[in-house]
Amino acid sequence: MNQTIEKGLPQLPESYWMATTPVTDYPSLESDIETDVAIVGGGLVGITLAWFLKKEGVKVIVIDADRIGQGTTGHTTAKITSQHSLIYDRIITKFSREKAMQYASANETAIRTISEIIEDNDIQCDFCSQPAYVYTLMDEYVKKIEDEVSAANSSGIKAVYLDSIPLPFSVKAAMRFDNQAQFHPRKYLLALAKKIPGKGSFIFEKTKAVDLHEGATCSVITDKGHKISASRVILASHYPFYDRHGLYFARLYPERSYALGVKICGEYPGGMYITAEDPARSLRSQPDSNGEIVIIGGEHHKTGHGGNTFIHYEILRDFSYSIYDVKQITNRWSTQDYTTMDELPYAGFITSDRNNIFVATGFGKWGMTNSTASAMLIRDLILKGNSPWSSVYDPSRFNPGASAKNFVVENADVAKSLVSGILNTNPPEADLQPGEGRITEIDDKKVGAYRDEKGKLHLVNTACTHLGCELKWNSAELSWDCPCHGSRFTYEGDIIEGPALKSIKKS
Ligand SMILES: Cc1cc2nc3c(=O)[nH]c(=O)nc-3n(C[C@H](O)[C@H](O)[C@H](O)COP(=O)(O)OP(=O)(O)OC[C@H]3O[C@@H](n4cnc5c(N)ncnc54)[C@H](O)[C@@H]3O)c2cc1C
Ligand code: FES
Numbered sequence: 001m002n003q004t005i006e007k008g009l010p011q012l013p014e015s016y017w018m019a020t021t022p023v024t025d026y027p028s029l030e031s032d033i034e035t036d037v038a039i040v041g042g043g044l045v046g047i048t049l050a051w052f053l054k055k056e057g058v059k060v061i062v063i064d065a066d067r068i069g070q071g072t073t074g075h076t077t078a079k080i081t082s083q084h085s086l087i088y089d090r091i092i093t094k095f096s097r098e099k100a101m102q103y104a105s106a107n108e109t110a111i112r113t114i115s116e117i118i119e120d121n122d123i124q125c126d127f128c129s130q131p132a133y134v135y136t137l138m139d140e141y142v143k144k145i146e147d148e149v150s151a152a153n154s155s156g157i158k159a160v161y162l163d164s165i166p167l168p169f170s171v172k173a174a175m176r177f178d179n180q181a182q183f184h185p186r187k188y189l190l191a192l193a194k195k196i197p198g199k200g201s202f203i204f205e206k207t208k209a210v211d212l213h214e215g216a217t218c219s220v221i222t223d224k225g226h227k228i229s230a231s232r233v234i235l236a237s238h239y240p241f242y243d244r245h246g247l248y249f250a251r252l253y254p255e256r257s258y259a260l261g262v263k264i265c266g267e268y269p270g271g272m273y274i275t276a277e278d279p280a281r282s283l284r285s286q287p288d289s290n291g292e293i294v295i296i297g298g299e300h301h302k303t304g305h306g307g308n309t310f311i312h313y314e315i316l317r318d319f320s321y322s323i324y325d326v327k328q329i330t331n332r333w334s335t336q337d338y339t340t341m342d343e344l345p346y347a348g349f350i351t352s353d354r355n356n357i358f359v360a361t362g363f364g365k366w367g368m369t370n371s372t373a374s375a376m377l378i379r380d381l382i383l384k385g386n387s388p389w390s391s392v393y394d395p396s397r398f399n400p401g402a403s404a405k406n407f408v409v410e411n412a413d414v415a416k417s418l419v420s421g422i423l424n425t426n427p428p429e430a431d432l433q434p435g436e437g438r439i440t441e442i443d444d445k446k447v448g449a450y451r452d453e454k455g456k457l458h459l460v461n462t463a464c465t466h467l468g469c470e471l472k473w474n475s476a477e478l479s480w481d482c483p484c485h486g487s488r489f490t491y492e493g494d495i496i497e498g499p500a501l502k503s504i505k506k507s
Pocket of ligand 1: 043044064070071077079080207241256257334360364365366367368371
């Protein structure tokens, strides 16, 4: 996979985490089955929660539409931190200091919990303690950093104001949280997953949930028509696959970001970094069999709104060369995460009147600690009936002051995408080059056309099978991406991720 081009980028996207761990091979579900708790989705939320519950003697079944740990968790940058850019000042201003304290406590507890799980279970996942920094290159952000330092301190986290950082450039201001951490997310997740099967608990891969029948006993219906009967169901599918009550399609929006694995001459100074402002830049290191790589990330945009997506990798490549003497770029990858309209995650009962269906989503690119905290929160709701963090993560909340702007902007975007679709009326046979894709018109019908490197033309219907928005071509990942709620499809029309449950039709 990692064919590298001189001073360039790998030809194909593959995350460092995927490239350095084996593919799993859990069986798929081939009959009806009963359990205590059915968990849909084998990412960090699903596997962590399954592990917590099994430890307490609860029978669990985790199903994954594909293979576990290959979704966003397999493509993250895996900083384990309660420092989520500039968040505490925003929570205090838009919600309350009490909520900021809950959020700080949840995320700091998650760091300690991940560390304890790793130590108690002797998990080899390159976990190490690191300081986390937010920095700014802009004068107008200096005051925001000052405010964030005092907001974090008043929320229970020790934050330090700085006017320089260990990276090889000067900054206008920065802040540091100590005792944060980083790890290899797939080494961690796969080790936890191994402990789940047995004593009535199972993991099933290549088993997609396509429906849910509610009741005192719920039934998750799979794509092969089998039924998982459970007294409780957890929607841990990143975007909740069942959306009959929560209206998540109007309350979450997907954003993609990009990352490079970079080998540099000289030593990386340690630490995890992120800019306060756009363009976002994120850095951390990762030990590798031949030394270490630096993971350099950034360049976020709403899914399906990225234009020529390859440019984002090129910008990150140029940034890497501008700050380091680069030996090689070993990996490039991108992935997406959902953000809620008020920018705090949803974890808990799917609606206030349903106490046996749970959801965890909307981590806004801070899902290492937030997914662990969500798993702890849902475990406590199941086993004890309450959690100290339920109010800040409450999926039923609607805070108009904190949500209104994003709600209007994101849903206006959806409306536009239902009718858009930039059309090129030249038939693809005429001028589509190998490696190119676009929307075109054949016999008065819009189709998505991609010509592969061997010259074969692949035509698909570009209406998203979720709610019908017009798909956009993603040139860097060779996929059709939905600008509305983030469903993605291969150039042959198969589902990669997102809320859509059906492939797009080949034209
Ligand atoms: C570029 C980027 C960098 C990031 N870096 C960081 C970071 O440094 N620190 C941090 O804290 N967070 C980070 N995040 C966020 C974090 O990676 C995510 O929030 C987290 O991994 C989400 O985990 P999850 O379990 O919810 O989802 P996923 O890992 O996507 O797992 C969901 C699973 O559900 C399965 N599934 C979906 N639909 C179905 C269905 N119908 N039936 C069965 N299974 C289904 C999928 O196959 C998938 O395996 C980053 C995000 C991005 C986009
Ligand atoms: S219309 Fe919702 S994901 Fe495409």
